[in-house]
Each structure stands twice: as C-alpha cells, then as structure tokens.
Amino acid sequence: MTIQEETGIGITTDQRELLRLATAGSVDDGKSTLIGRLLLDTKLLLSDQLEAISGRGGAPDLAAITDGLRAEREQGITIDVAYRYFATPRRTFILADTPGHERYTRNMFTGTSTADLVIVLIDARSGVLVQTRRHAQIAALLRVRHVVVAVNKMDLVGFSHERFEQVTGEARELGKALGLPDMSVVPISALDGDNVVDRSARTPWYEGGSLLDILETVDVSADRDLERSHLRLPIQWVARPHADERRVYTGQLAAGSLNAGDEVVVAPSGMKATIASVDTLDPDRVGAVPPMSVGVTLTTDIDVGRGDVLVAPENQPPAAREIDATICWMAESSLAPGRRYALKHTTRTVRATVQEIIDRWDPETLEVFTQPTHLGLNDIGRVSLRTSSPVLADPYRQNSVTGAFILIDEYTNETVGAGIIRHAREVKPPLEKRRDITWHPSALDREDRWAALHQAGATVWLTGLPASGKSTIAVALERQLLAHGRAAYLIDGDNVRHGLSDDLGFSPGDRAEHARRVGHVARLFADAGVVAVVSLVSPFRSDREIPRKLHEAAGLPFIEVHVDTSIEECARRDPKGLYARARAGEMKGFTGVDSPYEPPVNPEIHVPTTSIDVIDAVQLISAALERVTLQE
Amino acid sequence: MVPNDNSTLAPTAALSQLRVLEAEAVHIMREVVAELERPVLLFSGGKDSIVLLRLAEKAFGVGGITSLPFPVLHVDTGHNFPEVIEFRDRRIAEAGHELIVASVQESIDSGRVREDDPTASRNKLQTRTLLDALEAGRFDAAFGGGRRDEERARAKERVFSFRDEFGQWEPRAQRAEPWAVYNGRIRRGEHIRVFPISNWTELDVWSYIELEQLELPSIYFAHERQLLRRDGMLLAVSEVMAPHYGETIETLMVRYRTVGDLTVTGAVASSATDVASVIEEVKSSEFSERGETRADDRTSEAAMEDRKREGYF
Numbered sequence: 001m002t003i004q005e006e007t008g009i010g011i012t013t014d015q016r017e018l019l020r021l022a023t024a025g026s027v028d029d030g031k032s033t034l035i036g037r038l039l040l041d042t043k044l045l046l047s048d049q050l051e052a053i054s055g056r057g058g059a060p061d062l063a064a065i066t067d068g069l070r071a072e073r074e075q076g077i078t079i080d081v082a083y084r085y086f087a088t089p090r091r092t093f094i095l096a097d098t099p100g101h102e103r104y105t106r107n108m109f110t111g112t113s114t115a116d117l118v119i120v121l122i123d124a125r126s127g128v129l130v131q132t133r134r135h136a137q138i139a140a141l142l143r144v145r146h147v148v149v150a151v152n153k154m155d156l157v158g159f160s161h162e163r164f165e166q167v168t169g170e171a172r173e174l175g176k177a178l179g180l181p182d183m184s185v186v187p188i189s190a191l192d193g194d195n196v197v198d199r200s201a202r203t204p205w206y207e208g209g210s211l212l213d214i215l216e217t218v219d220v221s222a223d224r225d226l227e228r229s230h231l232r233l234p235i236q237w238v239a240r241p242h243a244d245e246r247r248v249y250t251g252q253l254a255a256g257s258l259n260a261g262d263e264v265v266v267a268p269s270g271m272k273a274t275i276a277s278v279d280t281l282d283p284d285r286v287g288a289v290p291p292m293s294v295g296v297t298l299t300t301d302i303d304v305g306r307g308d309v310l311v312a313p314e315n316q317p318p319a320a321r322e323i324d325a326t327i328c329w330m331a332e333s334s335l336a337p338g339r340r341y342a343l344k345h346t347t348r349t350v351r352a353t354v355q356e357i358i359d360r361w362d363p364e365t366l367e368v369f370t371q372p373t374h375l376g377l378n379d380i381g382r383v384s385l386r387t388s389s390p391v392l393a394d395p396y397r398q399n400s401v402t403g404a405f406i407l408i409d410e411y412t413n414e415t416v417g418a419g420i421i422r423h424a425r426e427v428k429p430p431l432e433k434r435r436d437i438t439w440h441p442s443a444l445d446r447e448d449r450w451a452a453l454h455q456a457g458a459t460v461w462l463t464g465l466p467a468s469g470k471s472t473i474a475v476a477l478e479r480q481l482l483a484h485g486r487a488a489y490l491i492d493g494d495n496v497r498h499g500l501s502d503d504l505g506f507s508p509g510d511r512a513e514h515a516r517r518v519g520h521v522a523r524l525f526a527d528a529g530v531v532a533v534v535s536l537v538s539p540f541r542s543d544r545e546i547p548r549k550l551h552e553a554a555g556l557p558f559i560e561v562h563v564d565t566s567i568e569e570c571a572r573r574d575p576k577g578l579y580a581r582a583r584a585g586e587m588k589g590f591t592g593v594d595s596p597y598e599p600p601v602n603p604e605i606h607v608p609t610t611s612i613d614v615i616d617a618v619q620l621i622s623a624a625l626e627r628v629t630l631q632e
Numbered sequence: 633m634v635p636n637d638n639s640t641l642a643p644t645a646a647l648s649q650l651r652v653l654e655a656e657a658v659h660i661m662r663e664v665v666a667e668l669e670r671p672v673l674l675f676s677g678g679k680d681s682i683v684l685l686r687l688a689e690k691a692f693g694v695g696g697i698t699s700l701p702f703p704v705l706h707v708d709t710g711h712n713f714p715e716v717i718e719f720r721d722r723r724i725a726e727a728g729h730e731l732i733v734a735s736v737q738e739s740i741d742s743g744r745v746r747e748d749d750p751t752a753s754r755n756k757l758q759t760r761t762l763l764d765a766l767e768a769g770r771f772d773a774a775f776g777g778g779r780r781d782e783e784r785a786r787a788k789e790r791v792f793s794f795r796d797e798f799g800q801w802e803p804r805a806q807r808a809e810p811w812a813v814y815n816g817r818i819r820r821g822e823h824i825r826v827f828p829i830s831n832w833t834e835l836d837v838w839s840y841i842e843l844e845q846l847e848l849p850s851i852y853f854a855h856e857r858q859l860l861r862r863d864g865m866l867l868a869v870s871e872v873m874a875p876h877y878g879e880t881i882e883t884l885m886v887r888y889r890t891v892g893d894l895t896v897t898g899a900v901a902s903s904a905t906d907v908a909s910v911i912e913e914v915k916s917s918e919f920s921e922r923g924e925t926r927a928d929d930r931t932s933e934a935a936m937e938d939r940k941r942e943g944y945f
Contacts, residue, residue, distance in 0.1 A: 015648030015839065080806070082787045083780045085833045092649045094831055106808055113810040236659070237666040241695040248695040252659040252812075281658060281690050282651055289647070293658035295694040306666050330808045344813055347666065406813045413817040418810040586669065 016087065019215065022096040022115035022144075024108045024135040029121045030152045034190035035084060035097055038212065041197040042086050079104060081111040090216045100131045102363040105138070105378035106330040109418060112138055113404075116220050117146040119211070120171075124157045124187070128170040133366055140178035141326060141380070141420060143397060146218050147175065147183045150211055154203065155189040161205040182218075186211050224290050225399065231256030231264065232317075232394070232402050233310040234346035239295065240594065246276065246297040249304050251347065253294055254401035256312060259287040264310045266302065267392050268319040268509075269542065273298040273310075303540070303596055307348035307507055309392045309402070317402065319390035320424035323352070326382050327375065331409065331416035334374040335383070340503075341416065343387060345405040351388035351503045352407065358382040382422070389509045393424035450529045455486050456629040457526035459551055460621055463538045463600065464563030465592045466578055467570040469609050473563060473617045474535040480618050481531055481625075489525055491518060493536035506589040512543045519547025526556045531625065539597040557628035561621060562603040567592045569610070650840050657684075657828035658691040659812065660791055664773050664826050665692070667816040671702040671773040671826075672732070672766070675724070677716040678891035679848055680777030680829065682723075683837055686846055687828060688775070689727065703730035705774070707762045709754040710737040711872055711894040719849040734765035751872045753896040763799040766823055773816070778827045781834065791830050797821040834889075835914050842907045851888045853910070854902045858883055865898035889914075 023031050084095040098104070098111035112118060118139045122132055139147060149171045157163045168185045175183045186195055187203050188211055194200035197212045209217070232254040239248040262275045279295040280288045288294045296310070304310075311317060329335050335354060343352035360372035360381040375381045396403030407417035450456050460477065462470040474490050481488035496518055497504065504510040515538045525532035538544050544560065551558035570592060571579040582590035589595045605624055607617045664671050673688055675681045685704070692700055704724055708717075724731045736754050739745045739761040747757060766774060780787045790806050792814045807815050818824060829837070841848065858869040860879045867873055869881055873895050886899035887910070904910040 015650050015843075017646075018649035018652045080788045080803070082784075083831065084787065085781045085831075087833070087835070092833075092836070110808050110810045114812070237662040239692070239694045239697055241697050245695050250662055250691075250694065252655060279694055281654055291652065291655050292647070293655040293662070293691070297695070328810075342817070344815065346813075347663075401811070404811050404813060406808075406810065406815060408815055408817060410817075413815070413819065415807040415809070415815045418808065588669070 016089075017091050017220075018094065019091050019117060019218070019220065020094045020096070020115050021117040021119060021215065022098060022112045022139075023119045023121065024098045024100045024112070024131075024138075029100065029123055029131070030190045031097070031100065031121050034119075034121065034150065034152065034188070034196065035095065037190045037193055037196050038095075039084065039086055041193060042088060042212070079107070081107050088212065088216055093215065100135065102131075102134065102378060105134070105363040105380070106328055106418075108135065109138055109142070109328040109380075112142050112144060113418065115139075115142075115144050116223060117148060117215070117218060118144050120147060120149050122149060122151050122167055122171065124151050124153045124163055124167060127167050128174055130364075130366060132171075133174065134363060136174055136178055136180065137361075137366070138380075140180055143400060145181060145220070145223050147180050148211065148214055148218075149175075149183060149185040150190075151185060151187045152190050154187045154194060155192055159187070159194075159200075159202045161203075164203075164206070184208065184214050184218075186214065225255040226257050226289055227255070228257050228262070229312045229315050230399070231258060231262075231310065231312040231315075232399060233258065233264075233294070233296070234348070234392075234402070235304055235306055235308045235310065236347045238305060247301055247304075248279070248295040248297055249310070250293070250295045251310075252401075253288050253290045253292050254346070255290055255399050257287055257289050258294065258296065258310075263313055265313045265316055266304050267309045267311050267316055268390050269303070269308070270316075271302050272313065273300065273302055273304075275299075303598070305507065305595075307346075307509055309346070311392075317392045317394050318424055318426040320393045321387050321390055321427040322355075322425040323385045323387065323391065323393060323419075323421055324358075324382065324423040325385060325405070325419040325421050326380060327407070327417045327419045328380045329375040329377060329417050331414060332377055333409070333416070334376045335407075335417060336374040340410075342408040342410050343385070343391070343405050343419075344408060345391050345393060346402055348389075348391065348507070348509065349408075349505075350391055350509070352385040353387075355384045355386050358384070385419075388503055389513045390426075391424065393421050395422060395424070396420040446527060446529075449527075453487055453529040455529060455531075456557070457529040457531065458557035458559065458625055458629055459522040459526045459532045459534060459547070460559045460561060460625065461522070461534045461536070461538070461544065461547060462561045462563055463536065463544060463603075465565060465567060465570045465597050466537055466590070467573050467575060468563045468565035469614070470535045470537075470563045473561075473607070473614055473621075474533045476614050476618045477621055478533050480622065481533075486531060487529065488531040488533055490533045490535065491522055491525070493518060493534070493538070496521070506595070511538070511540065512546070515540075515543035516546050519550050522547060523550050523554055523556060526551065527554060537591050537597075539591045539595065541598045541600070544600065557625075559605065559621065559624050559628065560600055560603040561605045561607060561617075562600045563607050563609060563617075564599070565609045650836060650843055653829070653832055653836060654687065654690075654840070656812070656831065657687045660814065660826060660828040661688055661691045661775065663814050664775070664792075664816060664824075665701050668773040668818075668824070670769065670771050671775065672705045672769060672771040673700070673702060673775040674762075674777070675704045675706050675720065675731075676777075676891055677706070677720040677723075677849055678777065679837055679841060679852060680779065682846055682848060683829060683832075683840055684775060684777045685723075685727075685729075686844055698728060700729055702775075703732050703769075705732045705734060705765060705769070705771075707758050707765065708733050708735045708737075709758050709893050710735065711754055711870075713849070713851050713868070713888075713891065713894060715851050716849045716891050719847075723847070732765065732769065734761050736761045739764065751874075751895065753893045755893050755896060758893075759799075766799070772818060772823045773826055774823060775826050775828060777829060778825075779832050779834075779837075780827075780830050781832075789827065789830070791827055792816060793825040793827065794818070795823050795825060799823070801825075835911070838907065838911045838914055842911065848907075849891065851891070854885050854887045854905050856883055857886050857899065859886065859899060866900070867896075867898060868894060870894055 082097045086093050096111035098108040120135050151167050164187045188195045195210045199210050233251050235249050236251040260275050260277050276297040276299045278288050337354050340353045343350050360369045360379050363378045394402040403421045405419045406415050409416045464470050478488045478490045501514045504514050522532040522534050548558050581587045582593040591597050736758050740747045745757045745760045790809045858881050859866045860875045887902040904913050
C-alpha cells in the first residue's frame with residue numbers, strides 16, 4: 001500500500017507503511033545469507049557495501065553484510081542485535097537481525113520485542129530444531145502477531161515437495177502448541193534466491209507468494225488497538241507555558257484513539273477531565289492513534305504529572321503493587337528472591353522487590369524447572385514482584401506497551417531484565433488481608449501506656465512550601481512541649497528520606513508514598529503516647545488525606561497546620577539555596593517552582609507567617625493540642 | 633492522507649513511515665528531557681541535525697512555547713563550508729535558540745589537541761573538543777543525528793548510548809533496549825548520547841525534509857564548484873585543500889550528501905536543484921552515503937567502531 005500525502009504546496013511526498021520484523025539464527029542456518037539476499041535483490045545493498053563483503057572468488061559473501069562489530073567478523077558469529085533497513089514500493093522495513101545461540105537469548109528477546117513479524121528459519125534438511133523452538137517460543141511470549149517460517153536450503157533437498165510438507169507439518173504443530181496466531185510457510189533457497197524476492201520456477205508445487213510478497217502484504221491493519229475505550233496515554237513530560245495558556249501533557253499513545261471532547265480519567269488519582277485539544281505533530285490530522293506522540297490540553301488544569309496515565313473512564317488499569325511477570329534476565333549477576341531493583345514501566349519508575357521465582361525456562365534445553373533458587377543470564381522465568389509505589393499496569397496480552405517493563409540495577413545502572421506482565425494486582429490492605437500477618441494486640445491498652453506517661457498521644461502535621469518556616473515552628477514546638485514535661489518527637493520529612501524513604505524520589509507517586517510512610521510512623525508514635533510533630537512539605541491534598549484517615553481510624557488526634565508563606569517570601573529566604581537551584585533548572589519537581597502546592601482547604605490551624613510569629617504559632621498549636629488531648 | 637488501495641484500513645488509522653518515525657523520535661527526545669538534567673543538541677548544519685532540530689522544535693514547541701529546554705552545540709572544526717556556517721547562524725538566530733560553538737581551533741591553540749598537519753582532516757581531533765564542551769557545560773545527554781543505516785558499527789548502537797566518564801563507548805557492554813523503554817540512569821560525570829533518528833534511512837531524512845519543507849544549506853543542491861579528484865573522491869578546493877602535484881582543478885556541477893570536514897567530504901556529480909530531484913537521485917544511487925562521500929570511514933573495516941569507542945559522535 002502506498003500512502004501519498006498531499007501537502008499544502010502541492011508536493012507529493014512518497015510515504016509508505018512501516019513494518020518491523022525480526023529474524024534469529026546463526027550463520028549455519030543461512031540467516032545472514034537470507035538478509036543479504038533480501039538486501040541484494042531489493043537493490044538496497046549498494047556497490048561499496050558489496051565490495052566490502054566480497055568473499056572468495058569474487059562472489060559476495062552475503063553473510064558478512066550483517067556482522068557489524070569487529071569481534072563478530074573475527075569470530076564469524078552474530079552477537080548483538082543489528083538493525084537493517086530496506087524498502088519496496090509498498091512498504092519500508094526495519095529488520096532486527098538477532099543471534100540464534102542460547103548464549104545471546106537476551107539479544108534475541110530484545111530484537112523480537114519490537115517486531116510486528118518474525119521470520120523463523122528452518123534448515124530443510126534438519127527440520128524443527130531446538131533453536132527453532134527457542135525462537136518460536138520467544139516470539140509467542142512477546143506475542144508477535146505474524147510469523148513466517150522460511151524453510152531454507154531447499155536446493156540441498158532437491159526442492160522436494162514431500163520434504164517441504166514434512167517440515168511444514170512440524171512447524172504448524174509447533175505454532176499450534178505455542179498459540180502463534182498467524183503463520184505462513186515458504187520454501188526458499190537464500191543462497192540462490194529462490195522464493196526470496198521472486199517466485200521460483202524450481203518449486204512449481206508451491207502456490208503461495210515469495211517471502212518478500214508475504215512481507216509486503218501481511219495485513220497489519222488490525223494490530224494496533226484503536227478501540228476508544230482502551231485508551232492509554234502515559235504522560236511523559238508536561239509543558240507549562242505562561243499563566244494564561246493551558247498546560248500541555250505529552251506522551252506517546254499506547255492504545256485507543258484520542259480526540260478533542262473525549263472524556264478521560266487520570267490514573268491513578270481518578271480525576272475526570274475532558275480533552276480540549278490534541279496536537280498530533282501533523283497539521284493535517286486532528287485525532288490521534290497509536291503510536292503517535294501527542295500533546296493534549298484539558299478543559300480544566302488539574303494535577304497531572306509524568307507517570308500518570310490518561311485512560312478511558314470505562315476501562316481503568318489497576319494501581320498495582322503486586323505483579324506476576326515473565327522476565328528475561330540479561331545480567332551476569334542473578335535474580336533471586338529478596339533482591340530489589342528499579343522497575344521502569346512506561347514513564348514511571350518505582351522500586352520492586354522479588355517475592356518469588358515460580359519457574360525457570362532453560363534457553364539451552366528448553367526445559368522448565370519449578371521453584372528455582374535464581375534466574376541466571378539468558379534465563380526466562382515467571383516471578384512475582386512487589387513494588388514500592390503503584391504501577392498502572394495492564395496484562396501484556398492486552399497491551400504490549402503498558403504490559404512491559406525493564407528492571408535496572410540501582411548500583412550499576414545496568415538494564416538487567418525485561419518483564420512481561422501476566423497479572424497485576426492492587427493491594428488494598430483492608431480488602432485483601434494476608435492471612436499470615438495479623439495485627440498483634442499489645443497486652444496493654446492504649447490507656448495504660450498513656451496513663452504511665454501522664455499524657456495523650458497526638459500528631460501535629462505541619463505542611464507548607466519549602467522554606468515556609470515549618471521546621472522552625474516544629475523545633476520550637478518540640479522544645480516547648482519537652483520543657484512542659486511532655487514527650488514529643490520531631491519527625492522531619494527530609495530526615496525520613498535518609499532512611500525509611502531512601503528509595504523514593506520526588507515524583508507525585510513517590511511523594512504520596514513518602515507521606516503514607518511518615519503518616520504510619522506518626523500514628524505509631526501517637527499510639528505510644530508521644531506528640532509526633534511532623535514537618536513535611538506534603539504538597540498534595542490527597543497525600544495529607546491518607547495520614548488523616550489513618551489517625552481517624554485509630555482514634556488518634558490529628559492536627560493539620562498550614563504554615564502559609566508566599567512563594568516570593570520563601571524564595572527570598574531560601575536558606576538552603578534550593579529555590580535558586582530549582583529556578584536555574586538544576587533541580588526538577590521542586591514544589592512551588594515546577595511542581596504544584598495544594599494548600600489545605602480547612603486546616604485545624606492556619607499560620608500566615610507574615611502576621612503570626614514563631615512564638616504565637618507555637619502557642620496556637622499548644623492550645624489546640626490541649627483541647628484535643630483533653631477530650632481523649 | 634489518503635490510503636489509496638486498501639479499503640480495509642480506516643483512513644484515520646493509516647500512518648506513513650515518516651509519521652511513525654517522527655513519533656518515535658519525539659518520544660525519545662521527551663523521555664530524555666524528562667529524565668536527565670542537562671541535555672544538549674549537537675548541530676552541525678547538516679541535513680540530519682536539521683531534521684533533529686525540527687523534531688526538537690515539534691516535541692517541545694507546544695502550548696505557545698518556542699524555546700527549547702536545552703541549548704544547541706556545534707563542534708566547529710574550522711574546516712567548514714562557509715555556506716553551512718552562514719546557515720547555522722541564521723537558522724539558530726531566527727528560532728531564538730541558545731547556540732554554543734566549541735572550536736577545534738581553540739583546542740589546538742590551547743594545546744588540548746595536537747595537529748600535525750593543518751590540511752589534514754580534523755575529524756579525529758574534534759572528539760577532544762566535543763568531550764571538553766560536554767564537560768564544560770556539565771551536559772549529561774547529547775542528542776545526535778546518527779543513523780543506523782549509515783555504517784556497520786552504528787547498526788548495533790543503542791538509541792540511548794551510554795558513555796563512561798572518559799566519554800568512551802563500549803560496544804560489548806551496551807544496555808539492552810527492549811521495546812521503547814529507555815534506561816537513562818547515569819552516574820555523575822557520565823553521559824549518554826541519544827540518537828532519536830536511529831531508525832531513519834537517508835531516504836526517510838530527505839522525504840521528511842520535503843514533507844516538512846525544511847530549509848537546507850545550499851551545498852546540498854547542485855551548484856558549480858572547483859574540485860580536485862583524490863582517492864576516487866571529489867574534494868572542494870579551499871584554503872586547506874590545494875591540489876597535490878599532478879592533480880588538476882576541475883569545475884563541475886555537484887552537490888553534497890553529507891556535511892563534514894571540508895578536507896574529507898566528497899561531492900557527487902548532480903543536477904538536482906531541489907529536494908524532489910535529490911530524492912530521485914538518492915533512490916537511484918548505487919553508493920551508500922558514507923562510502924561515497926566520507927574518506928574517514930574508508931581507512932579500515934572498523935574505522936567507525938574505533939572512533940566511536942574513543943567518544944566520537
């Protein structure tokens with residue numbers, strides 16, 4: 001299919017459809033020869049490249065085209081994925097050329113991960129081998145939609161129809177067992193070119209098209225998910241223009257279509273919004289389809305940040321904390337239960353801990369071992385993971401973008417694994433209580449502990465912009481409480497980040513998790529009878545709601561104090577020089593500069609610092625503490 | 633856009649290879665800006681970097697913003713085509729971007745690099761200048777216009793290509809890049825080179841230039857020039873390129889397929905005076921872009937791999 005695009009001034013730019021494909025195999029299978037043949041016969045291999053690969057006797061050594069690195073040429077093997085480009089009048093092709101050997105399974109996995117179609121090569125003399133199965137299994141795991149089995153070296157079996165039918169039978173059986181959806185089988189000789197580009201006269205019994213015919217005509221129109229209700233737009237980057245312009249939320253559409261006027265939901269917050277405009281980069285196109293990179297505005301500016309996902313209201317992903325996945329392990333150091341990694345899923349990165357390894361697929365023998373102790377380099381296995389913050393995950397079978405992730409070693413920064421999500425679960429403690437962990441009641445009542453201390457516990461939660469004066473007030477409050485003989489403890493948000501929250505950053509998701517953890521710690525202190533004085537920016541209302549609800553549920557007093565200082569005043573004070581750095585662009589996600597602060601609507605205490613000084617603020621809070629603790 | 637011979641494909645679903653490649657490149661650039669602190673865009677005034685700059689303007693020029701969230705860096709070898717420098721200055725100034733020029737001549741003058749022969753190519757020398765400029769600007773990501781169809785070592789390079797604190801590339805220790813999930817994590821002092829148009833071919837670049845009606849330096853179109861033939865290439869006569877004994881100066885109609893160091897960038901005979909006729913010539917060309925016009929890549933089988941290891945573009 002040729003797409004002719006008419007542009008404004010009457011130029012007709014030749015544009016075609018793009019197909020991504022992958023092959024796997026070693027030199028022995030004739031994989032490189034096949035690719036060389038495709039490039040040569042589509043005249044994509046140019047004179048100088050042909051000269052560089054001239055083999056013995058002047059005939060081109062077709063296999064040598066594809067091995068790009070010095071080590072590969074020296075050893076005559078393919079190690080890494082190489083990308084090749086060719087085109088016909090109907091389509092342009094990106095071909096990922098990957099090694100077939102089990103020692104490079106990770107590279108085969110990587111090359112196949114982006115493919116619309118894979119070519120599985122079979123030597124006509126030997127039929128389906130372990131390597132064929134390995135490649136077909138990986139294609140099935142990655143849910144590649146189209147498979148072409150190329151039965152190669154037909155010249156060496158005398159173009160035997162009978163032999164071709166035998167191999168076809170084996171291949172179809174394998175395809176059926178693996179659930180490969182669309183399979184064609186074509187008899188070829190890569191060396192001589194039979195049925196590669198043109199139909200061969202030497203296979204009169206074969207009625208299908210040549211390999212290139214198949215590549216050109218395979219119907220991929222149903223591969224992209226355009227169903228509006230499947231919308232997934234992971235937000236990548238938010239443009240914040242001038243005050244009178246709407247924010248632009250950008251990202252690459254993973255599923256569904258998107259048009260102005262569409263109702264969407266922001267996951268995970270659940271806020272509803274309406275799309276005001278869609279920028280598709282293409283001035284002639286108003287609506288977006290996958291895989292377009294878009295910029296959208298909403299009719300109302302709400303808090304949406306990197307890592308959030310715009311979804312259709314009728315089909316929302318779970319905010320998962322438990323993920324069952326199949327992982328291809330890519331590092332020398334092995335994966336084992338208890339290990340922690342950074343998990344990058346679309347535009348959101350969280351921490352993940354390995355809970356359990358369910359099985360391990362050996363890439364060499366294709367055997368499956370259950371309950372292995374670890375996954376080694378090139379192993380593929382099913383694991384369950386627990387994440388530090390929610391992941392907006394879909395099963396890979398529904399969406400290969402929102403169903404995939406990588407694991408990163410946080411010490412070496414290497415990409416150590418690639419994961420395919422099988423199942424993702426929300427973890428709601430009240431609903432899914434773990435049977436093996438129960439709340440252990442103390443032998444003592446709260447009243448007993450509080451009586452021994454001669455005081456009641458409570459939490460004072462100071463929120464405000466950075467440098468608004470929270471810590472100053474918190475320190476003075478702690479000092480005064482101690483001076484009056486009360487047990488108090490200052491829980492400073494920054495200090496908690498040195499320990500309990502050292503795995504968290506400053507994304508909205510991580511801030512929410514940080515607030516949740518600090519809330520739990522404060523609750524334990526208050527329960528013990530201590531006045532917990534929390535000093536935490538906690539910029540989002542929703543994040544402060546979590547500790548408040550925790551305290552309410554536990555019957556503990558919670559006093560929210562809004563330390564209200566204007567952004568200009570905070571930036572002027574700036575004791576740590578943070579505003580200056582944030583405004584210079586050296587720090588990202590800084591509250592008040594490029595990340596919003598949502599002031600409390602109805603705090604227990606409001607402290608405008610320009611009219612109330614530290615001493616008065618401490619008095620106000622102390623008085624409030626007296627009132628609530630007396631009621632206990 | 634009208635799909636003309638496939639009625640099963642709904643018109644709204646049809647996407648050309650150029651729009652798919654554009655979406656991929658914009659996704660890559662936005663990912664870098666979201667995850668890294670100080671990116672920079674390498675701009676030579678050549679067609680690939682012109683496409684790259686246009687993609688950056690589309691990726692970040694949203695909601696009435698016109699500025700880029702990063703500066704533009706040109707490594708100036710001093711062996712330039714004057715038309716390209718004129719174009720560079722005008723193009724960047726018109727758009728209002730911040731331009732940083734890192735000069736190989738200054739690196740030579742300050743003793744950072746040694747030049748044995750002032751008429752020889754400065755391709756190898758510019759690696760030091762580039763690394764110094766990245767360090768001076770504390771840049772942690774550099775967008776480049778490299779394409780995988782250019783050369784065999786590039787065919788295996790990642791989109792996010794990690795460089796150690798010495799700016800070196802280790803082809804055997806590249807990070808796996810499954811799907812389009814990119815790992816941009818680095819330590820202090822390290823940086824990544826990012827190649828948003830990795831998957832574009834020379835023809836895609838030209839077709840995109842036509843589609844987006846991008847302006848190019850005049851040397852990309854057929855013009856009369858004084859040249860000499862050396863090692864099978866047509867090299868422009870200039871201050872740094874005089875004929876050797878026995879070589880004669882010819883005046884021919886030529887255009888350039890790439891923009892590089894004047895002393896090693898060859899011209900091709902051409903009558904193409906506009907983008908459409910260049911595209912016709914590219915389609916029928918028998919030689920690859922680098923093989924025809926870059927003497928620096930012809931020295932050895934692994935010439936590019938070796939230069940890349942040292943920190944080259």
